[in-house]
Each structure stands twice: as C-alpha cells, then as structure tokens.
Amino acid sequence: MYEGPVQDLIDELGQLPGIGPKRAQRIAFHILAADPDDIRRLADVLRLVKEKVRFCDICFNVAEDEQCRICRDARRDATVICVVEEAKDVVAVERTREFRGRYHVLGGAISPLEGIGPEQLRIRELMGRLADGTVTEVILATDPNIEGDATAAYLSRNLAVMDLRVTRLASGLPVGGDLEYADEVTLGRAFAGRRNAGD
Numbered sequence: 001m002y003e004g005p006v007q008d009l010i011d012e013l014g015q016l017p018g019i020g021p022k023r024a025q026r027i028a029f030h031i032l033a034a035d036p037d038d039i040r041r042l043a044d045v046l047r048l049v050k051e052k053v054r055f056c057d058i059c060f061n062v063a064e065d066e067q068c069r070i071c072r073d074a075r076r077d078a079t080v081i082c083v084v085e086e087a088k089d090v091v092a093v094e095r096t097r098e099f100r101g102r103y104h105v106l107g108g109a110i111s112p113l114e115g116i117g118p119e120q121l122r123i124r125e126l127m128g129r130l131a132d133g134t135v136t137e138v139i140l141a142t143d144p145n146i147e148g149d150a151t152a153a154y155l156s157r158n159l160a161v162m163d164l165r166v167t168r169l170a171s172g173l174p175v176g177g178d179l180e181y182a183d184e185v186t187l188g189r190a191f192a193g194r195r196n197a198g199d
C-alpha cells in the first residue's frame with residue numbers, strides 16, 4: 001500500500017479491463033517517472049474522450065457528432081447493415097475493406113450469466129432501422145463465442161419474419177475469441193464467404 005494519490009492511481013488503473021494490481025502498480029510508477037508534458041497530454045485526452053465523444057444516433061458507433069462518419073457517408077451502401085457487438089468491431093471490419101455498407105452496434109451480447117438479455121442491447125433500435133424496407137441484407141457479425149452465437153441465433157430468429165436476407169460470417173474465425181482478434185485476411189474471408197443464417 002502506498003500513500004494518497006499513488007495508491008488512488010493504482011486503484012483506478014486496476015479497475016480497467018485486463019489490468020490486475022501488479023500491472024496497475026507498474027503503470028503507476030511509469031506515470032510517476034514520466035515527463036509531465038506526456039502525462040498532461042494523456043490526462044487531456046482522457047477528459048476529452050468523455051466530453052466530446054458520443055454514440056451515433058443511428059448506429060451507436062462512436063461519433064463526434066450526432067452521426068458517425070460512416071452513417072454520414074452517402075457513398076456507403078444503405079441496403080446492407082452489419083451487426084456487431086462493440087464499436088471496436090466496426091474498426092476490425094473496416095480494416096478488411098470487404099464491407100461498404102452500414103453498421104449497427106448492439107452494445108454487447110446476450111449473456112444470461114452477466115444478466116444481459118435482448119432488452120439490454122440495441123435490438124429495438126435495429127428493428128426500427130429495418131422497418132422502412134431499405135435494408136435488404138443484415139450481416140450478423142457477432143463474436144465467435146458462446147454469447148456471440150446466442151445473440152446471432154436470437155437475432156436470426158427475430159429477423160426471419162422480415163423480408164430480408166440474414167447472413168452470418170463464414171466459419172474459420174478463431175473460436176472463443178473476439179472479432180477484433182481475427183487478422184484482416186481471415187475476417188475478410190469470413191465476410192466474403194458469409195452464408196444465410198439458419199442454414
């Protein structure tokens with residue numbers, strides 16, 4: 001245990017995902033030894049990211065305005081929506097350069113263990129986007145793990161009544177992981193080889 005602010009810093013860092021007490025301590029001492037200007041920039045960007053960045057009104061991707069860059073881009077295909085769990089998955093899919101449509105970020109995946117059901121995800125908002133018939137294909141690009149599969153199964157059941165094609169990424173992604181862990185070639189291939197959900 002350290003005194004005052006040092007321990008506070010270690011405690012705060014330790015709350016972040018993937019950072020245990022040991023690593024939090026290492027980062028804290030790195031910050032203590034670092035150049036004050038570097039740390040001021042870090043502090044500024046932490047504050048700015050909470051003040052300025054928001055979620056897109058349409059797709060819930062991170063955005064600096066009401067709408068994200070992708071939703072504002074008229075060249076993007078409005079007839080295809082790729083459904084992902086988190087905004088970081090948008091980045092992973094964009095890296096493949098395989099997809100020119102729009103996105104919908106659910107904000108997580110169905111997980112009974114963590115108490116996350118369909119109501120906690122932005123599924124109602126997705127249904128709202130599909131109501132006017134512009135969208136002809138929904139690509140389910142949830143993570144290749146139990147929660148992601150459960151979410152895709154739930155969505156494909158609920159979308160089956162609608163007049164549109166529902167597809168799922170081809171297998172071959174690293175099972176059990178996050179979409180972002182797949183390299184862009186593998187993810188791109190899974191996109192190109194997508195198949196009808198429920199087949």
Ligand SMILES: [Zn+2]
Binds near residue numbers: 058059060067068
């Ligand atoms: Zn958007």
